[in-house]
Amino acid sequence: xxxxxxxxxxxxxxxxxxxxxxxxxxxxxxxxxxxxxxxxxxxxxxxxxxxxxxxxxxxxxxxxxxxxxxxxxxxxxxxxxxxxxxxxxxxxxxxxxxxxxxxxxxxxxxxxxxxxxxxxxxxxxxxxxxxxxxxxxxxxxxxxxxxxxxxx
Numbered sequence: 616x617x618x619x620x621x622x623x624x625x626x627x628x629x630x631x632x633x634x635x636x637x638x639x640x641x642x643x644x645x646x647x648x649x650x651x652x653x654x655x656x657x658x659x660x661x662x663x664x665x666x667x668x669x670x671x672x673x674x675x676x677x678x679x680x681x682x683x684x685x686x687x688x689x690x691x692x693x694x695x696x697x698x699x700x701x702x703x704x705x706x707x708x709x710x711x712x713x714x715x716x717x718x719x720x721x722x723x724x725x726x727x728x729x730x731x732x733x734x735x736x737x738x739x740x741x742x743x744x745x746x747x748x749x750x751x752x753x754x755x756x757x758x759x760x761x762x763x764x765x766x767x
Contacts, residue, residue, distance in 0.1 A: 617699055618654035619709065625660055633666075637673045644675050651678060655696045657685045657709065 643651065656663075671679055685692040697710055705711025 616650045617652050619657060619696070619700070620654065621657045621708070622659040622663065623657070623708075625663070627662060630666070633669060636670055640670070640673055640678075644678060649677075651681055653699055654682045655685050655699070656682065657696070658687055659684060 659667075674682075683692070683695060685696045687693065693710060697705065700709075700711060702711045704713050706713050706715050
């Protein structure tokens with residue numbers, strides 16, 4: 616998995632809280648270990664460097680080595696990024712040829728179809744049969760049953 620995170624337009628007023636960044640890193644490292652091949656941080660503002668100095672302490676050393684900063688005016692960093700992506704799939708904003716338009720409804724439908732294919736592959740498709748409005752409902756655990764009366 617390769618990440619390309621675009622910081623264009625990022626500012627101090629719309630920053631991700633450190634707690635959220637730490638939790639995201641925790642989930643990725645502990646639940647999806649070694650899935651990340653490389654992460655490119657594209658056009659991060661200078662203030663991000665101070666933020667990065669704090670966040671890096673919550674990142675595994677292997678993961679830290681996989682993070683690369685890309686600055687549009689630094690041709691070496693841009694070429695490094697482009698070497699990891701096929702030009703036909705890399706959006707034009709990053710020097711590629713792909714013109715992408717995001718449609719949330721279409722994306723959601725595609726993700727549901729992907730979930731169904733994956734479930735069928737693993738033999739779990741019975742769990743995904745309850746689809747409403749094109750989206751899977753979350754499974755809810757039943758209420759716990761009291762085995763003994765509560766003590767006062």
